[in-house]
Amino acid sequence: MSDSEATRAEEARAGWSDSAARAVLQLMVESVAEMIGFEVATLSVVLDGNLVTMAYTGPDEFSDYLTSTDPVSVLDPVLAHAETWGRFRFLAAEDYDASMLEGHWMVVAEEQGDTPDAWHPMDVLVGLLTDDEGRLIGAMSVDRPVSGRRPDAAQRRLLERYAAQAERAVVTAFEREALVQQVAHAEAARRLIRSASMPDQASLEAVLDHTHQPLVEGFGASGSWIQLLDDKGGGLGKARTREGEVVELSDRMVDLAHRLAPRLWEAQQVLVIAEGIEPSLPAAEPLLEESLRQLTELGLDSALAVPLGAGSECLGFLVLSRRAQDPPWSAVETGSALQIGYDLGAALMTVRALERERALVHELQQLDDYRSQLIATLSHELRTPLTVISGNLELLGDLELDPAAQPYQAAMTRGTVRMKKVVDDLLLLARVSDPQHPLARVPVDLCAIASSVVGLVGSTAEGKGLTLEARLDPAGLVVQGDPAELDRLVGNLVSNAVKYTPAGGTVTVTIERRGRTAILRVADDGLGISEEDQVGLFRPFFRTTNPDALREPGTGLGLAIVATIVDRHDGEVAVHSRLGGGTTFTVALPTD
Numbered sequence: 001m002s003d004s005e006a007t008r009a010e011e012a013r014a015g016w017s018d019s020a021a022r023a024v025l026q027l028m029v030e031s032v033a034e035m036i037g038f039e040v041a042t043l044s045v046v047l048d049g050n051l052v053t054m055a056y057t058g059p060d061e062f063s064d065y066l067t068s069t070d071p072v073s074v075l076d077p078v079l080a081h082a083e084t085w086g087r088f089r090f091l092a093a094e095d096y097d098a099s100m101l102e103g104h105w106m107v108v109a110e111e112q113g114d115t116p117d118a119w120h121p122m123d124v125l126v127g128l129l130t131d132d133e134g135r136l137i138g139a140m141s142v143d144r145p146v147s148g149r150r151p152d153a154a155q156r157r158l159l160e161r162y163a164a165q166a167e168r169a170v171v172t173a174f175e176r177e178a179l180v181q182q183v184a185h186a187e188a189a190r191r192l193i194r195s196a197s198m199p200d201q202a203s204l205e206a207v208l209d210h211t212h213q214p215l216v217e218g219f220g221a222s223g224s225w226i227q228l229l230d231d232k233g234g235g236l237g238k239a240r241t242r243e244g245e246v247v248e249l250s251d252r253m254v255d256l257a258h259r260l261a262p263r264l265w266e267a268q269q270v271l272v273i274a275e276g277i278e279p280s281l282p283a284a285e286p287l288l289e290e291s292l293r294q295l296t297e298l299g300l301d302s303a304l305a306v307p308l309g310a311g312s313e314c315l316g317f318l319v320l321s322r323r324a325q326d327p328p329w330s331a332v333e334t335g336s337a338l339q340i341g342y343d344l345g346a347a348l349m350t351v352r353a354l355e356r357e358r359a360l361v362h363e364l365q366q367l368d369d370y371r372s373q374l375i376a377t378l379s380h381e382l383r384t385p386l387t388v389i390s391g392n393l394e395l396l397g398d399l400e401l402d403p404a405a406q407p408y409q410a411a412m413t414r415g416t417v418r419m420k421k422v423v424d425d426l427l428l429l430a431r432v433s434d435p436q437h438p439l440a441r442v443p444v445d446l447c448a449i450a451s452s453v454v455g456l457v458g459s460t461a462e463g464k465g466l467t468l469e470a471r472l473d474p475a476g477l478v479v480q481g482d483p484a485e486l487d488r489l490v491g492n493l494v495s496n497a498v499k500y501t502p503a504g505g506t507v508t509v510t511i512e513r514r515g516r517t518a519i520l521r522v523a524d525d526g527l528g529i530s531e532e533d534q535v536g537l538f539r540p541f542f543r544t545t546n547p548d549a550l551r552e553p554g555t556g557l558g559l560a561i562v563a564t565i566v567d568r569h570d571g572e573v574a575v576h577s578r579l580g581g582g583t584t585f586t587v588a589l590p591t592d
C-alpha cells in the first residue's frame with residue numbers, strides 16, 4: 001500500500017463520523033474473541049474499494065492491523081479456494097500455496113498442534129459481510145483459536161451469529177454515514193437557498209457570492225465555480241478556491257459549461273470528471289477530454305459537474321473541485337449535488353424573475369418621475385399666464401362694465417380661481433412627491449395647526465349650517481415635521497369634511513396622544529364614501545362616483561397630497577366610512 005493510500009485510509013477511518021458505530025464494532029470483535037475463543041479478531045469495512053480495519057483485538061504486537069488497509073482484491077484467492085461455512089470462508093493451510101496470500105489477515109507463524117483438527121498458522125477464516133443487495137461491505141476475520149483447533153460446529157454457529165450481527169452493525173453505520181452526509185448537504189443546501197432568497201441578496205451576483213461558502217464546506221471541495229448560462233454563450237460566472245480567492249475563467253471554460261451543462265440537465269445527471277473514471281454519461285464523453293485538460297490546467301484532480309436548472313430549462317453549471325489528497329466523490333455526494341442543482345436552479349429562477357421585476361419597477365419609476373416632472377413643468381408654465389389673466393380680470397372688475405358683460409366677467413373669474421387651485425395643488429403634489437426635495441423637520445404643535453385651520457374654515461362651516469368642533473389639548477401636541485405641509489394636511493381633511501357634509505351636520509377634529517404617536521381624527525356625519533370608492537381615494541385626480549359629492553367642486557388632488565405628506569412624515573392615514581353614514585379620516589404621526 002502506498003503512503004498516500006495509507007493516509008487516505010486513515011482519513012477514511014477518522015472520517016467515519018459515527019464513532020459510536022466504531023465502538024460497536026470494537027465490542028463485536030472483543031466478544032467474538034472472548035466468547036468463541038480466538039486470540040485475534042478483526043473487523044474491516046469496505047471504503048472506496050479498500051478493506052479498512054475498523055476494529056481489532058489481539059496481542060499488541062499485531063495491532064498494526066488497526067492501520068491496515070488492503071484492496072478488496074486480497075480476498076480473491078480466499079474466495080477461489082476456501083470452503084464455505086455460511087458467511088465464513090475457511091481456507092485450510094494444506095489447500096493452498098501460502099505465497100498466494102499476502103496481507104490482510106495473515107498474522108502469524110507459529111507451531112501447529114498435532115491433532116487432526118489442529119489450527120494451522122496459515123489457516124484463514126474470514127466472514128464476508130454483505131448489504132441487502134449482496135454487495136461486500138466488510139469482513140470479519142479470526143485467528144489463533146485458544147483451543148488450538150479448527151472451530152467445531154458449535155463454534156461455527158456462534159461465529160455465524162456474530163458475523164450476522166456485525167453485518168447489521170456495518171450496514172447501519174453505512175446508512176447513518178450516508179444520512180450524516182445527506183443531512184450536511186441538505187443543511188448546506190438550505191443555507192444556500194435561504195441566502196439566495198434573502199430579499200437584499202436577491203441578485204444573481206449575490207447568489208453567486210453567497211453560495212460559494214456553503215457549497216465548498218458542505219462538499220469538502222477545494223473550490224467552486226458557478227456559471228450562469230445566457231443565450232449568447234456567456235453569462236455571469238464566478239470561480240473561487242475554498243479560501244475565497246477568485247479564479248480567472250477562460251473563454252474555453254465558459255464555452256465548455258455551455259456545451260456540457262445542457263446535456264447533463266437533459267439527462268438529469270451529474271458528472272464526475274477525473275483521470276481514469278469512465279464517464280457516466282455517453283453524451284458527455286466527447287467533452288470529457290477537454291474537461292480533464294481544463295482541470296489539469298487548474299491544478300485540480302477531480303471535479304463534480306452539476307447542471308442547474310428548472311423545468312426544461314438549464315440555467316447554469318456548478319463545478320465543485322477536489323485535489324489529489326481529497327477523497328473521491330461518493331454516491332451520496334453526487335446524489336446530493338443533483339438535488340442542489342434543482343434547488344439552486346429554482347432559486348436562480350426566482351432571483352431572475354425578481355431582477356426582471358426590479359428592472360420593470362425601475363422603468364415604471366422613471367416613467368413616473370418623468371410624469372411628475374412634466375406635470376410640475378406644465379403647472380409652472382400655466383401659472384404665469386393664469387396670474388396675468390386673473391390680474392386682468394380683477395382690473396376689469398374695477399371698471400364700470402356694461403351690466404351685460406358682468407356675468408361673463410364673473411364666470412371667467414370663477415373659472416380662473418378653479419384653474420389656479422388645480423395648478424397650485426399640482427405644484428404642491430409635485431413638490432411633496434419630489435425625492436430631491438427632502439423634508440425639513442422642526443417641532444410643530446399639531447394642536448395649534450388644527451386650531452388655526454378650524455378658525456379659518458369656521459365661517460364656511462357656519463355659513464353652511466354645520467357644527468364644527470375641535471377637541472384639542474390646550475397644552476398642545478408636538479410632532480416633528482414641516483409646518484406648511486402639516487397645515488395643508490389638516491386643512492385638506494377639514495375642508496373636505498365641511499365640503500361633503502350637508503347642512504345640519506357635525507364635523508369634529510380631535511387630536512390625542514397614543515404613546516409616541518399623535519392621532520389626528522377628522523370625523524363628519526356627511527355623505528360618506530362607498531367601499532368601491534374608498535379603494536382609489538388617495539390616488540391623484542380621483543373623484544368619487546357619488547353624484548352628491550360630484551356636485552361640489554374639486555380637483556381630486558386633496559387626498560393624494562394628504563397621503564404623500566403623511567408618508568413623508570413616516571405616518572399612516574386610514575379612512576373609515578359608509579355611504580350615507582359619514583366619514584372619519586385618522587392620521588397617525590410619530591411624535592419623535
Ligand code: ADP
Nearest residue numbers: 496497500543544549554555556557558559583
Ligand atoms: P376633491 O378635490 O375632489 O375633494 P380629494 O382628493 O380631496 O379631492 O377627495 C377625493 C374624493 O374623495 C372627493 O371627490 C370626495 O368624493 C371624496 N371625499 C373626500 N373627503 C370626503 C369626506 N369627508 N366625505 C365624503 N367624501 C369625501
